[in-house]
Amino acid sequence: MKYSHSDAELIHQPIGYWSWAAYKAVVTRTRGALLEIGTTQPQWWVLAQVAQAQDIKTRDEVSETLRNYLDVGEDALGAQIDATIAQGWITEDAEGRLGITAEGKEFFGKAAGVQEELWSERHADISDEEYLTTLKVLQRFIHNTGGQAWHH
Secondary structure: OOOOOOHHHHOOOOHHHHHHHHHHHHHHHHHHHHHHOOOOHHHHHHHHHHHOOOOOEEHHHHHHHHOOOOOOOHHHHHHHHHHHHHOOOEEEOOOOEEEEOHHHHHHHHHHHHHHHHHHHHHOOOOOHHHHHHHHHHHHHHHHHOOOOOOOO
16 A cells, blocks of 8 residues: 655644544445445444344433444434334334344344445454554543543
């Protein structure tokens, strides 16, 4: 791969720009691939939370988990949960407990396959060691600037 700058120039490049550019590229690609199969990234998050849960989760529990993902607000999360229910992928009972439908299980498998393909695409020519170092460095940037980040 050809890099945009020499090492001497790159060392002075702003992390804010490059982390934003990486975010934009990854999220745009992910959202486009999910849209091709008929869903949104937030709907995928909801579906994955319900499909992979060890114990039944409530709407509030799913919202609490997802609240920190890319600044998705509570109102938007509620709308995404509602949209995932409307798709027929999950159900909600009177107590707010969410369950996955047969259609939801089938679609989850399809969407999980897309996510695996995207993972492989993103990680092409990147070793696990490089990836781990990158995440640790990004976490230090967050810590050093007083920020907080969390991902489940």
